[in-house]
Amino acid sequence: MADIPQAGSRRPRPLSPHMTIYRWPITMAASITHRATGIALAVGTLYVAWWLVAASSGPESGAFELFRSISSSLLGQLVLFGFVWSLAYHLFNGFRHIAWDLGFGFETRTANILSFLIYGLSILVTVLAFALVYAGKAGYFR
Amino acid sequence: MTSLETPRHRVEGLGSAHAGVQQFWRLRVSGAALGILSFWFAFVALGLVGAEQVPVLSFLQHPINSVLMGAFMLVSAYHMALGLREVVEDYVHTNGLKIFLLLLIRLLAFTAAIAAAVALLRITIA
Numbered sequence: 636m637a638d639i640p641q642a643g644s645r646r647p648r649p650l651s652p653h654m655t656i657y658r659w660p661i662t663m664a665a666s667i668t669h670r671a672t673g674i675a676l677a678v679g680t681l682y683v684a685w686w687l688v689a690a691s692s693g694p695e696s697g698a699f700e701l702f703r704s705i706s707s708s709l710l711g712q713l714v715l716f717g718f719v720w721s722l723a724y725h726l727f728n729g730f731r732h733i734a735w736d737l738g739f740g741f742e743t744r745t746a747n748i749l750s751f752l753i754y755g756l757s758i759l760v761t762v763l764a765f766a767l768v769y770a771g772k773a774g775y776f777r
Numbered sequence: 778m779t780s781l782e783t784p785r786h787r788v789e790g791l792g793s794a795h796a797g798v799q800q801f802w803r804l805r806v807s808g809a810a811l812g813i814l815s816f817w818f819a820f821v822a823l824g825l826v827g828a829e830q831v832p833v834l835s836f837l838q839h840p841i842n843s844v845l846m847g848a849f850m851l852v853s854a855y856h857m858a859l860g861l862r863e864v865v866e867d868y869v870h871t872n873g874l875k876i877f878l879l880l881l882i883r884l885l886a887f888t889a890a891i892a893a894a895v896a897l898l899r900i901t902i903a
Contacts, residue, residue, distance in 0.1 A: 670864060677857045677885070684850065684889040684896075690833045691896035691903075699830040707827055715826070719819075726815050729808050736805060764823055774826035 665750040669728045672721035679718040707776070719764055723757035800859065807856040814849045821846075837900045850893035858886035 657663075685702060692698035705711050731749055734740045740749060768774040786792075821842070825833055837843050861882045869875045 673857075673860045674864065676853075677861055680850070680853045680857050681885065681889050683853075684893045687837075687846070687850070687893050687896035687900075690830060690837065691899040694830060699833075703827070703829070719822075722815060722819065726812060729812055733805065733809060733812075764819070767823065768826055773823045775829065775832070776827040 660747075661750040662746050665728065665753065668724060668754075669732075672725040672728075675717060675721040676725055679721065682714075682718065716761065716765060720757055720761040723760045724753065727753045727757055800863075804856065804859045804863070807852050807859065810852050811849070811856055814845065814852065817845055818849050834900060837897065840901070843897050843901045847894060847897050850897075851890050854886040854890035854893075857889075858882055861886075 686706075689698040689702040706715065731740060731753065740746060764773075768776055780787075821836070825836060837846060862879060865875060865878045865882065869878060
């Protein structure tokens, strides 16, 4: 039985500490956030497709008014905030992924600083975008 | 020299498919394209958030805008299909659920891409 060398051994194999044991390094959180925002953006893509389909439907169908009433509700605005932040984060961290693929940014200090910076910058950009809209400088919310 | 492969491993035929580099590149290239298109999209979204139907239609009827929006949606659907596939292949290990999710991802990505393309055609031709 060459395929299971441990068969018959009663002693449990040693396990390495896992996610629940470690205090998360910032780079680990940043990596997980990249995946989570990616999944959120997949939902966001479907959301934008809905917006386009609603816009293409005739005004008598009421499809666009339905989209507007749902997206401008409090929950809709929260979803939009999450979507914008996810896009900003995934975009900035995506550029870092390209830098990694080219061989840059692997030093521990650089990776840590960039992780903090990407979190901060993505939140800043999102808040700024919403401030512009709520101040009436962009978009159609009044 | 005799192979170190076990007979069972040879029969199962599992292992590297030697096609991973292509998938790696596709994800990177579509991601780089989205890196450029996202700036345009963010600017558009900022200007059109909460807009009524008429300004949205007049914006999308401009050929440059409809082409860029179409490109953004198609590349997004492509990148989304590849990215979600990577997540499922990393974390889902039961065959039935894995195949179901991989098919579901393709269904959603194709639906989003086709729906967006048809919607943009209706808007620009109308």
